[in-house]
Amino acid sequence: MDQFLQHIVNGTILGGTYALLGIGLTLIFGIMRVVNFTHGELYAFGAYMAYLLVQVLQVNFFLSLVLAAALGVALGALIEFVLLRRLRGADIDTVMLVMIGAGIALQNFWQLAFSGVAKSINHPFPNLPLVFGPVSVAPIRIFVIIVAIALLIGFYLLINRTRIGVAMRASFQDPDVAALMGVNIPLMRTLTFGLGSGLAAIAGALLGPIFVVTPTMGDLVALKAFAIVILGGLGNIVGATIGGFVLGIVEEFGAGYISSGYRDAMGFLLIIVVLAFKPQGLFAAKERIG
């Protein structure tokens, strides 16, 4: 039982960052209809920017996280502006190939710029875990989950409660009619891709100090983000959030009760089971934004 609680806590913390990755991708994939193969690279980018700012430039840790997220938004917006904007109306294969190419180019650029050697990021939190009865948690992990949940709530409110969020959803449901309402559609696409990318970058910047930073760190994470999007139903923000937490907890159980070698396999096993019984994802019908 003690073990069980500990796994739940660890899984929830991991799930928070998965959820951030998932809603970023579901926004881009589900509503822009772009299969974003650069999502994992934006995650690595966020981690590398945190490394650069904290370790190399000695910037304050918390400010570094904010800057890493902002740079992620900027890089995402740039990718949309330079690549995707030109590909409006191109068929999905072309867009997919371009995005795969962009992903490979970015990953190799991280390796060129930062070498293949794993980097670690120092954080200002004490390393001694906090003990709550049977459960012990490192303070940095508590910080990560608090930030993740705050971002998830903030993002949900942005999409559902603000003028710009309503316009964003309208734009992807019917771009021509949204344009008739005065929405600047190209700007909306850039903004959406930028925000989705920023979420991947902040997830990387948050997990960088817990794990280590490597050029290929985004590969597996991108696959998991796709899994979360499928789990939650395309374009479904709430679904992706729940999917992220479910994946985190299932992975933790797999690692804890079966073998730590099966951690990553557990998530994909879950996807296979869900898709076999509910091909439209767990929450396909509700809260769709696309």
Added chain:
Amino acid sequence: MLQVEGVTVRYGHVAAVREATLRVEAGELVTLIGANGAGKSTLLKAISGLLPLAAGEIRFEGRSLGNASARAVLTAGIAHCPEGRRVFPQLTVRENLDMGAYLRRDRVAVASDLREVFALFPRLEERRAQAAGTLSGGEQQMLAIARALMSRPKLMLFDEPSLGLAPTLVERTFEIVAEIRRRGTTVLMVEQNALAALGMCDRSYLLETGRIVQHGTGDEMLANPHIQKAYLGG
């Protein structure tokens, strides 16, 4: 108020509208009639900035709308209620109406316009929190009209507002269009139902394969033998 002069609109190499010229004066209700594929929707889309002009000129209140963006056209005071209702299905009724007022910053006036729109369409107020995609066809058409009204336009473009509605609702829709004009909004309406369109308008234009081939007052058009033969089943 609105002048369309020699406008040509192409899809690739195919011209869907050729050298169309028409005008709408302030306070008028003008209709544009024609068969399927004549280019009626294409012309409305060109006016509202959704499609670029291959040739010609569009002027509104004396100012050129040349190749203005949809946003600029809306800001100038032209709203477009599109063919096939096109409400945002996953937004609520209220959110759809908010989208209609997207560019407006005068919150107080927007709130009072919202009350006015709800007074005109009480059904929408009852269903304000419901996803627009779950409304009936008639309710969706009312929502599309209400949404366009929320921009408080000087000129309203209607594209076949009666399409696909039951006869009683068709009548109600035309009443609403007439009411909107009575309240001071100028109207340019595309309509396939030539009899209804000619009966209620001040003037009308007939579009055939992209060209405007006839125009005149409603009565003149109703009396025209070609129109009687081809469009009025006479």
